[in-house]
Amino acid sequence: MSILHTVNKSPFEKNSLESCLRYAKSGSAVLLIEDGIYAALAGTTFEQRVTTAMSELDFYCLASDVKARGFSSSNVMDGIKLVDYAGFVDLTVEYEKVQAWL
Amino acid sequence: MKIKKCLYVNRRAPYGTCYALEAIDMVLIGSAFDQDISLLFIDDGLFQLKKGQDTADLEIKNHSPAYRAFEMYDVEKIYVSKEAMAARGLKRGDLLVDVELLSDSRIKELMDEHDVIFSF
Numbered sequence: 001m002s003i004l005h006t007v008n009k010s011p012f013e014k015n016s017l018e019s020c021l022r023y024a025k026s027g028s029a030v031l032l033i034e035d036g037i038y039a040a041l042a043g044t045t046f047e048q049r050v051t052t053a054m055s056e057l058d059f060y061c062l063a064s065d066v067k068a069r070g071f072s073s074s075n076v077m078d079g080i081k082l083v084d085y086a087g088f089v090d091l092t093v094e095y096e097k098v099q100a101w102l
Numbered sequence: 103m104k105i106k107k108c109l110y111v112n113r114r115a116p117y118g119t120c121y122a123l124e125a126i127d128m129v130l131i132g133s134a135f136d137q138d139i140s141l142l143f144i145d146d147g148l149f150q151l152k153k154g155q156d157t158a159d160l161e162i163k164n165h166s167p168a169y170r171a172f173e174m175y176d177v178e179k180i181y182v183s184k185e186a187m188a189a190r191g192l193k194r195g196d197l198l199v200d201v202e203l204l205s206d207s208r209i210k211e212l213m214d215e216h217d218v219i220f221s222f
Contacts, residue, residue: 008118009118010115010118010146010149012145012146012189012190013114013115013145013146034117034118035115035117035118035146038115038146038149038190041190041191042191043190043191044189044190044191045189045190047191063159064159064160065160067156067159068117068155068156068157068159068160068162068164069115069116069117069149069152069155070149070152070153070154070155070156070166070196071152071154072154
């Protein structure tokens with residue numbers, strides 16, 4: 001019964017990502033959208049935290065939100081898969097439930 | 103009348119909220135009224151200045167070209183927190199305008215030196 005967790009807030013401003021990672025069960029997935037994509041960037045103070053979480057969780061990131069904010073796939077950490085809107089829909093189907101960390 | 107020194111403090115990332123856009127509007131209006139304007143970008147605010155923003159897929163307006171137009175409105179003092187840049191893995195070359203990088207201790211003084219502070 002895996003859950004797709006979505007995070008749409010910047011980790012620098014809100015603790016949505018922190019809470020998500022604290023409560024997400026091994027084997028579930030985290031999809032970073034809107035300002036949540038800042039957690040997917042390489043070289044930030046959150047890189048280590050996310051890298052550690054990758055051993056238990058699958059990470060995805062919405063490509064159009066990355067692009068809108070002036071970043072590209074080369075700025076996104078290795079191990080985070082970029083998805084488009086269709087991929088977002090596929091994830092919601094693939095996982096049992098969606099939990100939105102607002 | 104004395105021209106007031108106004109500091110616009112930007113702390114939010116673009117697009118997730120409307121703060122960034124509101125700040126741009128206020129700055130352009132302020133410049134029309136001959137304010138002495140300085141812009142400060144701290145926390146997630148500096149993401150507003152990231153080069154290469156492309157909002158076509160989101161079907162919303164990309165307002166980042168406005169920062170490059172500020173110069174024409176005599177808005178030339180743009181300050182960015184050095185510490186905030188480092189925390190986000192950004193370098194001066196990642197930004198779309200020329201900025202002055204300041205330490206957080208210098209930013210305290212900057213806030214002190216202005217008559218009015220607008221927060222976004």
